[in-house]
Amino acid sequence: MRLVVDLNRCQGYAQCAFLAPDVFAMHGEESLLYNPHAEEAQREQVLRAATACPVQAILVEDTDEAPATMGEGLSGVR
C-alpha cells in the first residue's frame, strides 16, 4: 500500500509512531521517518495512525490493489 505524509503539515505529535510503529518512526523529537510503501498487512495500523493524526497529515491510497513492495527504504526526513 502507498502512503504519503505531508511533512510541511507534520508537527511531531507522534501519534502515528505510537499506533503504527512498523511504518512510522520518530527520529529525535520532531523528525518523522516513514515507509511510503508499507506492507498491506499494516493497513489497519496505518489507518489508525492516519485517523489519529491531529493535523491530518497522512494520506493513504484508497484501494488495496497494488501488492505490497518492501525494501525501498524509509523516506521523509525533514
Add this chain to the structure above:
Amino acid sequence: MTQEMLLRQIIDYANRADPYPLYTELRKKPVRQEGDELFVVSTYWEIKSLLHDPRISSDARNLSPGAAGTLLQEEEDSPLPPAFLRLDPPEHDRLRRMAMRPFGPPETPRRVYNMRGELARIVDDLIDGFGDRKEVDIVDDFSYPFPVTVICRLLGIPREDEARFHSWADIIAAGLDPDPGGDPGEQRRATHEARTELGMYLSGLIDERSGAPGDDMLSALVTQQGPDGQMSRMEVLSTAALLLIAGHETTVNLITNGTLTLLRNPDVLERLRNDSRLAVPLVEELLRFEPPVQLLPQRTTLADIDIAGTTIPEGASVWLVLAAGNRDPQRFPDPDRFDPDRPDIQHLGFGSGIHNCFGAPLARLEAQLALTALAHRLDGPRLLDDPPPYRQNAVLRGPRHLNIAFDGLRS
C-alpha cells in the same frame, strides 16, 4: 441572560447532563469577560490559536494576585511541586521529554503498541465478570476498573495497592472541580491529605525501584540517564502522581461517554458490531462530541493579548472551553450530530499545542478496544436511565453511574 449567570450555570450541577445549549449561548461572544480577571474562550479558532500561543502560560505562578485564588485553589500549598501539566517551557519540555522516554517514541515506540493483547484481555475479563447478571453499572463494572488497572500496571503499582490508589485519585480529582459542592475548606484539606499520602506511598515505591528496577515506567523514571540528565526525586513524584490521576479520571469518562452515546445511537452501535474498524473514527468523533475534559481552566496570559475584539490583560485567568469549541458550527457542520463518518475531525478533545494530551495514544486504544468489545459481546443492550446521574465535576465531566440492561453475553 447575563454573562456572569452563564458561567455559573455551566458550573451548576443541575446542567451537568447537558451543558451544550449553554455552550451555544457562550459562543455568541467568543471571548467573554467574567469579573475583572477571568476570561472564557468558547469558539474553535480562538481556542486553537491560544493553545498555540507562547504568551499563554500553564504556570499558576504567572496569575495576577487578583486572578489567583478565585475559583481554583486546588494546588495552593500542594505538598508536590507542579508537574509538566502546570509548567511552561523550558521546564515543561524537559520534564515531558523525560516522562516520554519510557512511554513512547522516539526511545520507546512500542510500549503502548505491545500492550494491545493485555488490554484486550483485561476488557474481556471485565465483561466475563458480568456473569449471569442482566443489568450492570458500566462505570463501576467496566469503564472505571479498565483504565485504572492499565495505568497501575504501566506505572508498576503492585496489584494489592491498587484500591488505595483509587481512593486517593478520586479525592484529588474532585479537588480539580471549580465547584466541588460541600465545604470548600474541608475539600481542600482532604485533597491536601490525599496528595500527601500519595506522595509518601510513591516515595516508598521509588526507593524500592531505584534498588531493583523493573520494566515499569516508575522504574524507568527513577533510573533513566539521558541527554536531559536525571529526574530529581520530587520530579519523579509529581510526574508519577500526574500520570496516575490523569490515567484515572479521563479515560473512564471517555469510555462511559462512548457507551452512552452508542446506546443513544443504536444504528452506529449496530455498525460497530458488524465492523470493528469503525471504532477508530468513532472514538475521534466521540472526542469531539463528548470530550472527557470539557474545559481547561488553568491558563493565564504572560502579556496583553488581543483576540476576537477583546484584550485579555496580562496575568488574567483564561478558561478554554474545549467542548464548546468542538461544537462550533463555524468549524464543524451540523456540530450537534454524532457522526463517525465526518471526513474532517480535528477536534480539541486532547487539547493542542505543547500540552496536547500525553496519554492520547493509550486513551485512544483503550476506548477503541472497550467500545468494540461491548458492541460485540452485549446482546440487546439498553439504557436504564437517560440521562444517567453525573459526577459533580464540570471539568472532568462524565456519568457517575451508567446502568444498562441486556439480554445476555455473547462469547
